[in-house]
Structures are given as C-alpha cells and as structure tokens.
C-alpha cells in the first residue's frame with residue numbers, strides 16, 4: 001500500500017525526496033498539491049503519481065500531512081470522511097496537535113505528530129515524534145522507520161512539540177542567520193565575499209562535526225579556543241554586552257509561543 005504526501009511544498013518535497021532516496025519505489029508514493037503547475041513539477045521531478053487529496057486518503061496506508069498549519073483544517077475537512085480505519089496519519093505541521101487531527105477524521109486512526117527540519121534534504125534531519133491518543137508502539141516504530149534513513153529521530157511527549165519546533169524545526173534558520181551575520185562581519189573587515197563565505201561555512205561545518213564526534217560539551221570546546229587575554233574573549237565580551245545569549249532565549253521562546261497559537265489559525 002502506498003504512502004502519500006499531502007501538500008507537497010518545501011517540507012513535503014524534502015520528505016518525498018528522502019523517501020525515494022531511502023529506497024521507496026516511486027510507484028508506491030503519491031503526492032498531492034494545490035496548484036496543477038506544482039503537480040507537473042513534482043510528477044516530472046520524482047516520477048510519482050500526483051492525485052487529488054481524497055484519492056490519496058482512500059488509497060494510501062500512510063498519510064503525511066505537510067500543508068501549512070493555517071491550511072490544515074480545510075485539508076482535514078476534505079479528507080476526514082474518506083480516511084479508512086487503520087490508516088497511519090502523520091502530521092508534519094507546526095502547532096497542530098494530534099487531537100486536532102483526530103477530531104477531524106471520522107474513523108479512529110493512529111496519528112503521530114512529527115517535527116522534522118529541512119536538513120532532511122541531505123539525510124541529516126532532526127525529527128521529533130509524538131504519539132496521538134490512538135497511536136501504539138507499532139505506529140511509532142513505523143514512523144521511526146520512515147524518518148531514520150533521513151536523519152535522527154527522537155521520541156518526546158507531545159507537550160514538548162512546540163518547543164521542539166522552536167529549537168530544531170526552526171533551528172536551521174538560526175544557523176543560516178548566523179552564517180549571514182558572520183559573512184557580513186568578514187565584509188566589514190575587507191574580506192572578499194566568496195572567501196568570507198567559504199571560511200565561515202568550513203568553520204561551522206568543522207565545528208559541528210567536532211561537536212558531534214568528540215562527545216565534548218560545547219563549553220569545553222569553546223574554552224579551548226578562548227585564550228586568556230586573546231582575540232576570542234574580545235569577541236565573546238561583545239556578544240555578552242549585546243546580550244546575544246538572552247536574545248536566543250527570547251527568540252526560541254517566541255517561536256514556541258507562536259507554535260502554540262497556530263492551531264487556532
């Protein structure tokens with residue numbers, strides 16, 4: 001029985017491409033879209049069948065809902081009466097609770113909420129999963145099997161999903177923002193743009209791999225770079241003066257709060 005991605009936008013396409021890289025046959029994957037021209041792009045690019053939402057809901061044994069939170073009620077109202085009992089429904093939207101999904105599907109189906117992130121495109125996603133009220137161990141395992149080939153999967157209680165969205169779902173954006181800021185600093189110091197970009201990317205990739213592979217705490221790694229009376233502490237002093245740490249705490253809390261608002265539209 002096929003798997004269907006409903007709402008094949010940025011995240012839906014990233015998940016679709018991940019499924020195909022993980023070995024799913026294109027003829028076992030269905031995709032739905034809102035605009036026909038988008039459907040043509042997806043069908044041409046991935047050789048999957050693009051079908052209407054109701055057909056996907058009736059045909060696939062697993063549905064991945066990847067529309068924007070604001071579009072979720074409309075999608076569920078459309079497919080809700082047609083999802084057969086036993087279908088595994090995976091909701092990938094920020095803010096939308098499993099109860100919200102369950103309430104709009106006629107049959108009692110297992111729902112699993114997933115918050116993934118765009119590094120799914122390079123098989124390095126962080127996906128956080130939580131079971132809805134009718135989802136059992138076997139359903140969580142199936143979701144883990146789907147998302148493990150494209151990155152790490154962590155189970156957390158649904159009460160932490162908005163925090164997960166703020167931390168790892170939105171996390172790539174903070175990282176790219178940091179890259180932009182560091183490259184701008186290089187430009188300010190007269191560095192050619194291409195050189196600045198190369199230096200920043202390699203420094204961040206190297207640091208990320210070191211952090212992942214060394215098992216060391218980030219404080220230890222930062223201290224190893226920070227010589228007494230040296231250059232790094234001069235920079236860190238400015239970051240502290242500008243309250244960058246406090247800004248991160250506030251920013252990620254704001255993202256969590258926004259996630260909580262999204263289910264209400």
Ligand SMILES: NC(=O)C1=CN([C@@H]2O[C@H](COP(=O)(O)OP(=O)(O)OC[C@H]3O[C@@H](n4cnc5c(N)ncnc54)[C@H](OP(=O)(O)O)[C@@H]3O)[C@@H](O)[C@H]2O)C=CC1
Nearest residue numbers: 007008009010011032033034066067068069071093094116
């Ligand atoms: N982008 C990210 O980094 C992440 C996103 N998410 C979640 O993924 C979801 C999608 O986000 P994102 O991919 O960024 O948004 P996009 O707008 O790129 O994707 C949503 C897609 O759904 C389509 N769509 C809307 N309504 C329907 C419908 N009724 N039937 C079929 N298709 C429909 C839209 O069509 P159209 O093109 O016409 O608008 C669009 O292509 C969101 O819920 C978001 O919270 C989760 C983690 C990370």
Ligand SMILES: O=C(O)[C@@H]1CCC=N1
Nearest residue numbers: 094165166169170171
């Ligand atoms: O910005 C958003 O709402 C989505 C959810 C997580 C990442 N992007």
